[in-house]
Amino acid sequence: MERFERGQKNREIAATPRVSERSVERWRRQWRERGKAGVLSKGSPGCSRLSDPQIARLEQELERGPLVHGWADQRLTLHGSRR
Incomplete structure (x- = not known):
């Protein structure tokens, strides 16, 4: 979330945890729409x-x-x- 607030690009964020830019885009959208609650992990849906x-x-x-x-x-x- 701090990285979103600092305005870091999706590509930069995706490089660190080795996730796709698409995932970061989804996280950023959820963060914009719902704040911190939008990006908190809900756990694996299949477990x-x-x-x-x-x-x-x-x-x-x-x-x-x-x-x-x-x-x-x-x-x-x-x-x-x-x-």
Whole structure:
């Protein structure tokens, strides 16, 4: 938002977080129309929200580490190599 207020160009803004100029244009339009509320993240629309017990279980499983879950090494990535 500060960058919009300073008048930075969409191209300059898009270069830093590596997003498209089109996304920055959309954010700027939402900022003009609705202010800060227009550009605040609403989260991923496709993600379901976990319950407290589910979050606790996830934390336990993450603590156990990737090897226990069949991964070839200790790296936790979305693109890791499985056995």
